[in-house]
Amino acid sequence: MVPFPFTALVAQDELKLALQVVVVDPSIGGVLVFGDRGTGKSTAVRGLATLLPKMRAVAGCPYQCDPAGDVAGCGAGCTAREGRNVVEVPVPVVDLPLGATEDRVVGALDLEAALTRGERSFAPGLLARAHRGFLYIDEVNLLPDHLVDLLLDVAASGENVVEREGVSIRHPARFVLIGSGNPEEGELRPQLLDRFGLSLEVKTPEDITTRVEVVKRRVAFERDPRAFVESHAPHEAALTRRLQDARTRLHDVVVSDAVVERAATLCQSLGTDGLRGELTLIRAARAAASLDGETEVGDVHLKRVAPLALRHRLRRNPLDEVGSTLRVEKAMAEVFGARS
Amino acid sequence: MSALADPNFPGDAALATALFSVDPVGLGGVVLRAGPGPHRDRLIAWLRSLLPETAPLLRVPLHVTDDRLLGGLSLSATLRAGRVVAEEGLLAQASGGVVVLAMAERIAASVVAHVSAAIDRGELVLERAGLTGIVPCRIGVVALDEGLDDERAPAALSDRLAFKIDLTAVSPRADMGSPPDHVLARQARGLLPVVELGDEVVEAFCQASVALGVPSLRVPLLAAAAARAHAAWQGRTRVEGADAVVAARLVLGPRATRLDQPAPDEEETLAEPADAHPDREDHVAEPDDSPPKAAPTRSSSPSSLEEIVLKAAKSGVPAGLLDTLVLGPQPRAAAPGAGKAGLARTSSDGGRPAGTRAAVPRSGERLNVVETLRAAAPWQRLRRRVGESGSARRVEVRKEDLRITRFQQRTETCVIFAVDASGSAALQRLAEAKGAVEQVLSDCYVRRDHVALVAFRRDSATLLLPPTRSLARVRRTLADLAGGGTTPLAAGIDAALALALEERRRGRTPLLVLMTDGRGNVARNGSEGGTAPAADALAGARALRAAGVRALFLDTAPRPRAHARALASEMGARYLPLPYLDPVGISRHVQSLAVGAT
Numbered sequence: 054m055v056p057f058p059f060t061a062l063v064a065q066d067e068l069k070l071a072l073q074v075v076v077v078d079p080s081i082g083g084v085l086v087f088g089d090r091g092t093g094k095s096t097a098v099r100g101l102a103t104l105l106p107k108m109r110a111v112a113g114c115p116y117q118c119d120p121a122g123d124v125a126g127c128g129a130g131c132t133a134r135e136g137r138n139v140v141e142v143p144v145p146v147v148d149l150p151l152g153a154t155e156d157r158v159v160g161a162l163d164l165e166a167a168l169t170r171g172e173r174s175f176a177p178g179l180l181a182r183a184h185r186g187f188l189y190i191d192e193v194n195l196l197p198d199h200l201v202d203l204l205l206d207v208a209a210s211g212e213n214v215v216e217r218e219g220v221s222i223r224h225p226a227r228f229v230l231i232g233s234g235n236p237e238e239g240e241l242r243p244q245l246l247d248r249f250g251l252s253l254e255v256k257t258p259e260d261i262t263t264r265v266e267v268v269k270r271r272v273a274f275e276r277d278p279r280a281f282v283e284s285h286a287p288h289e290a291a292l293t294r295r296l297q298d299a300r301t302r303l304h305d306v307v308v309s310d311a312v313v314e315r316a317a318t319l320c321q322s323l324g325t326d327g328l329r330g331e332l333t334l335i336r337a338a339r340a341a342a343s344l345d346g347e348t349e350v351g352d353v354h355l356k357r358v359a360p361l362a363l364r365h366r367l368r369r370n371p372l373d374e375v376g377s378t379l380r381v382e383k384a385m386a387e388v389f390g391a392r393s
Numbered sequence: 394m395s396a397l398a399d400p401n402f403p404g405d406a407a408l409a410t411a412l413f414s415v416d417p418v419g420l421g422g423v424v425l426r427a428g429p430g431p432h433r434d435r436l437i438a439w440l441r442s443l444l445p446e447t448a449p450l451l452r453v454p455l456h457v458t459d460d461r462l463l464g465g466l467s468l469s470a471t472l473r474a475g476r477v478v479a480e481e482g483l484l485a486q487a488s489g490g491v492v493v494l495a496m497a498e499r500i501a502a503s504v505v506a507h508v509s510a511a512i513d514r515g516e517l518v519l520e521r522a523g524l525t526g527i528v529p530c531r532i533g534v535v536a537l538d539e540g541l542d543d544e545r546a547p548a549a550l551s552d553r554l555a556f557k558i559d560l561t562a563v564s565p566r567a568d569m570g571s572p573p574d575h576v577l578a579r580q581a582r583g584l585l586p587v588v589e590l591g592d593e594v595v596e597a598f599c600q601a602s603v604a605l606g607v608p609s610l611r612v613p614l615l616a617a618a619a620a621r622a623h624a625a626w627q628g629r630t631r632v633e634g635a636d637a638v639v640a641a642r643l644v645l646g647p648r649a650t651r652l653d654q655p656a657p658d659e660e661e662t663l664a665e666p667a668d669a670h671p672d673r674e675d676h677v678a679e680p681d682d683s684p685p686k687a688a689p690t691r692s693s694s695p696s697s698l699e700e701i702v703l704k705a706a707k708s709g710v711p712a713g714l715l716d717t718l719v720l721g722p723q724p725r726a727a728a729p730g731a732g733k734a735g736l737a738r739t740s741s742d743g744g745r746p747a748g749t750r751a752a753v754p755r756s757g758e759r760l761n762v763v764e765t766l767r768a769a770a771p772w773q774r775l776r777r778r779v780g781e782s783g784s785a786r787r788v789e790v791r792k793e794d795l796r797i798t799r800f801q802q803r804t805e806t807c808v809i810f811a812v813d814a815s816g817s818a819a820l821q822r823l824a825e826a827k828g829a830v831e832q833v834l835s836d837c838y839v840r841r842d843h844v845a846l847v848a849f850r851r852d853s854a855t856l857l858l859p860p861t862r863s864l865a866r867v868r869r870t871l872a873d874l875a876g877g878g879t880t881p882l883a884a885g886i887d888a889a890l891a892l893a894l895e896e897r898r899r900g901r902t903p904l905l906v907l908m909t910d911g912r913g914n915v916a917r918n919g920s921e922g923g924t925a926p927a928a929d930a931l932a933g934a935r936a937l938r939a940a941g942v943r944a945l946f947l948d949t950a951p952r953p954r955a956h957a958r959a960l961a962s963e964m965g966a967r968y969l970p971l972p973y974l975d976p977v978g979i980s981r982h983v984q985s986l987a988v989g990a991t
Contacts, residue, residue: 148520150507150510151503151506151507152519152520156764161767162767162771167771167773168476168477169475173771178520179520191506191510192506195502195503195506235549236865257610258610259603261600264599264603264613265596267610268613269592272590272617
């Protein structure tokens with residue numbers, strides 16, 4: 054099935070921004086999308102997959118190692134591959150379906166090989182496939198706890214260590230975690246919440262014109278998916294170029310001390326725990342600036358990404374989730390308002 | 394057409410079934426609310442006759458395992474063949490047809506998520522032992538909802554299914570008439586791909602859904618699909634006003650959460666009421682109490698189409714809903730799609746897999762085939778060499794290889810708050826009680842407890858919130874809790890006990906926190922005064938102790954009294970007189986109780 058084009062999504066600007074920001078700078082560490090049913094959460098993520106520029110990988114490596122990067126951690130012997138052949142592969146966007154079994158997630162003994170040939174070999178799991186790409190978990194709040202624990206561990210270390218049934222292997226697993234869910238169906242464990250760099254809440258658009266447009270496009274897409282995708286191809290190509298440019302330019306974008314200071318003031322006034330909030334805020338602002346084609350991060354970028362980066366880091370009163378966006382906005386008004 | 398033109402049968406059951414058979418995938422499906430019985434069977438049989446003969450119609454039982462639903466390794470085939478043999482799951486088998494979900498009101502959240510994913514994507518992404526990849530899964534769904542009162546099919550599911558058929562009020566002896574014509578269904582299916590749908594119809598559906606307070610954007614889409622199916626059924630290649638009218642009545646009407654009249658104050662409790670369009674309100678001033686037969690107007694001029702669609706949608710509004718809207722929502726009427734559509738059950742944690750361990754399966758335990766084979770696999774060569782009497786088996790599995798799936802059971806706690814919201818206890822202290830509950834809740838959140846809320850006042854106890862982990866809902870429900878009136882203490886205890894037992898059946902450990910001043914003045918039969926209220930409360934307390942439910946009695950009276958203490962000891966509860974409620978202290982007590990319980 055062809056996915057609905059990302060650029061054809063109506064409204065939901067914050068969602069689109071957040072996804073583009075983590076594409077530009079994967080080190081930001083994931084996006085959590087919570088919101089009403091039928092707001093295009095999954096559609097946006099699946100549409101993103103077709104937008105991503107291709108990446109270079111070592112041919113034949115099950116973990117699609119970066120030929121230019123450090124391959125020392127590769128368990129499949131990339132270090133030994135002399136004059137590594139390089140192929141262009143699409144950036145993986147891997148679905149972690151709710152019914153996934155643990156062995157499929159982490160990888161396990163290859164049963165087929167063991168039974169038929171008596172060989173002991175490792176069948177890589179989803180974490181291997183998602184390396185250098187995206188791992189998407191729909192209904193992340195319904196994921197069984199033992200899988201959540203496992204993901205937390207890998208996401209934190211960037212490495213997947215498998216020790217089971219005589220298989221002893223470790224391989225790199227660095228991926229951008231994207232989770233979506235509906236808070237009405239259950240809360241997310243606090244530990245997992247902190248793992249996401251950015252978070253946002255999507256709402257059903259309320260104004261009629263937008264709603265009509267959403268439905269019209271969907272109807273058109275369902276009637277003839279190919280023609281619809283075709284008609285949006287120029288926009289898609291333009292966005293792909295923009296992402297590519299933003300990514301190459303990212304490290305040239307200047308972050309002035311003044312900006313760092315303001316980010317720190319903002320975090321302080323909100324009382325966010327730890328440095329992670331500040332770091333994420335600055336990184337996200339830099340990616341946003343790069344997307345705009347700017348050479349320096351400005352207040353406008355900080356403002357744009359601050360709710361995304363900080364909303365879920367406020368000292369938790371779990372009963373007061375709705376208010377957190379407001380709190381960020383208030384603090385922003387104080388920090389930025391004082392200057393202008 | 395005859396059976397369709399004459400929808401004497403409530404809820405347009407025949408019509409909905411017929412349209413569903415035309416486009417099962419586009420329409421998502423039907424929530425069929427009815428007890429088991431001839432009517433329900435008849436509708437399913439009709440559906441069977443309307444669908445193409447080759448289309449599968451599979452029943453999914455309530456406690457289906459992921460292995461059967463999605464597919465997994467086939468034990469017998471794998472052992473026989475000596476290689477991995479996978480078995481297709483029910484959802485994949487049903488592709489191109491319809492699945493019937495039994496007892497959808499109690500269905501596990503994980504099953505809902507799988508079915509929803511299949512509806513949304515038309516395919517299944519599988520990451521299971523022996524089955525990896527994407528398999529087509531284009532299905533329609535019939536959700537059999539046997540719920541009573543507030544029990545309903547989960548909102549995540551019903552949001553995706555176009556039609557709701559309610560047969561609960563139909564007499565078992567009522568005549569259902571004859572089935573829709575299956576030849577027409579076949580012709581309509583052939584015509585469907587070329588049926589055109591004008592933008593003005595889409596706009597009308599969007600306008601009407603906003604006016605009726607239906608936030609989900611899937612709904613106008615489903616209405617559009619219904620309109621096309623109806624046009625195809627009528628042999629038309631373009632959707633006309635009449636098709637839109639039928640679609641609005643069937644799809645939009647039953648989902649209405651308000652009628653576009655001046656909103657009463659209480660309506661703020663509805664989650665984010667979609668921005669009502671002021672100019673819509675003068676179009677249709679009063680609600681249509683008497684559902685007229687769908688206006689057979691053929692006009693399709695855009696401006697009037699919206700009115701016609703809205704009017705038709707209103708004729709599909711269930712009678713009961715109209716009453717609650719006109720009289721103002723009851724405190725329990727929560728957000729559309731959430732509270733209204735009932736419990737979105739978080740999980741069927743009676744048995745959620747939590748890894749495996751080596752052991753011989755005893756009764757009630759489940760062998761994990763994949764892990765067992767994995768454990769056995771490395772030894773195969775060696776074991777064959779040792780050659781136990783020329784065994785013909787391809788794979789030798791020994792006792793030490795056996796792995797069983799560990800299930801997480803009875804480790805989850807459900808904290809049931811029974812809050813006295815009567816005048817005697819409440820008015821001055823309800824706010825404090827709410828604060829205490831919130832404090833306990835935030836701890837429950839960290840421990841992943843489920844929380845339920847029962848309030849009692851006037852003449853009855855109400856389950857304000859079925860067990861949930863969603864603090865968003867708890868917060869909303871708490872905010873709506875109003876105080877005042879007499880104290881039906883016995884009813885409150887009874888309701889809490891019933892809920893506790895239900896939770897225990899579901900595999901959770903119930904914990905009761907009763908907050909009252911202990912001065913009940915309404916008996917079980919509703920009479921006030923005399924000794925009956927106190928006696929009934931005592932009887933309820935004893936039943937609670939007999940059932941072995943752990944409880945905490947928080948005396949909220951300004952001055953602790955002996956009878957409250959007596960009541961607490963009768964129910965075997967820990968008694969805490971709290972002249973000044975101290976949230977943190979309460980939370981600590983709940984926690985110690987929970988530790989003792991596991």
